[in-house]
Each structure stands twice: as structure tokens, then as C-alpha cells.
Amino acid sequence: GDSVTQMEGPVTLSEEAFLTINCTYTATGYPSLFWYVQYPGEGLQLLLKATKADDKGSNKGFEATYRKETTSFHLEKGSVQVSDSAVYFCALSEKTSYDKVIFGPGTSLSVIP
């Protein structure tokens, strides 16, 4: 079945450091890929998405590129801020049905001043 794997956390970075959170997926079809973010005490919200191979999603300085050849969708940001401290979830949804969204286990990020 479909699945999503993320790098384990927690990840701790200093302010202005470069961030990469790895995400790889297994899917039988041609999924859409997502990154969701969960700030402390809140629900999840969509950060960015990509619907086909080589698409780049971007938002709030974060980027991720849909790599079909490596089945990956790594999240990157050039310079993190304290306000980026949150849990990040990689997810996929098959376009054929969209019956379910498959989430990765989440990666906790702490950014220290």
C-alpha cells in the first residue's frame, strides 16, 4: 500500500540555519504530494503542495520539489526563524480516488535564537 517516510526528529537548528527535512514515498499511482505544518497547540495547515513530477511547491520561504525518479519530496528552507518551530508532516494523496491522505509520522523542528 501507499506510504510516506520522513526523517526522524526532533531536529534542532540555530536561527538562520539551512533546513532540510527528507521525505520519500511509495505509491502505486501518481499522487499529489503535500507538506503540512502544525504549530504548537494548533491543528495542521497546508504549507505547500505539488501535483506532478518536477513541480516545485513553495510558501513562506519553504520549497519542495516532486522528484518522481527518487520518489522524494524533501522540504527545504534557506534560513529558518524561531517562528518556524513546529511539527512538519509530509503527505500524499492518490489522484485516482483521493479517498485517503497518507501522512508521514511527522518531524519536530525547534529553532533556537
Added chain:
Amino acid sequence: EADIYQTPRYLVIGTGKKITLECSQTMGHDKMYWYQQDPGMELHLIHYSYGVNSTEKGDLSSESTVSRIRTEHFPLTLESARPSHTSQYLCASSEYLQKRGRPNTGELFFGEGSRLTVL
């Protein structure tokens, strides 16, 4: 900004009590979901609905039940709460565009969550 609301945000109750977690959305979305989020952050789908009078069980078995009498409302009920039910419960919704002959985006809109503690 998503228009999906959960109440209560926090609830502490004793064992054996009946509780209902409310979830409402004003976006007219057909599909709604309940996820349970454990302390390790992982999300587990426990219930979902395609629309009015539709309810389905998710991947994680749950003693809770749901109903969908109105499009905008998807409450979750525990008839007799136990300490093992202590968790964060997240409600979400999405459009079901296939019903309208269009490809879905797959994007979910989440409420802020209900944190339940059963003593």
C-alpha cells in the same frame, strides 16, 4: 483561513462519562474526517464521511462513533470514556470534487483540535 471549528478545545473528564466532540465547517465540503494524534505526533484516521448519512471507519480501530446528519456538522461521540482515550482529536474536511466531475486536489483543512484527558 480555514473555516472549520472544533469544540471543546480542552476537556478533562472522569472515566465512564459520555462525551461528544463537535466539529463544524462552513466551506460546504462534502468529505470530513476525524484523526487521533498520539503523543508521538503520528496521525491516525479513525472516521471519515463522504457526505450526509455517510460514515466510514478509518485505519485505526476506535470505540468512538460519528454521525453526519448535516453537511457542515460531524460530531464524534464516546459513550463511556476511559483513560486509554486520552489523546488529541483533529477534525478535517475537504472538497469531494469527483462528485462534480473535476479532479480532486486532496487538500485537507483542519480544525485546531480537541485535547481530551480522561482521568
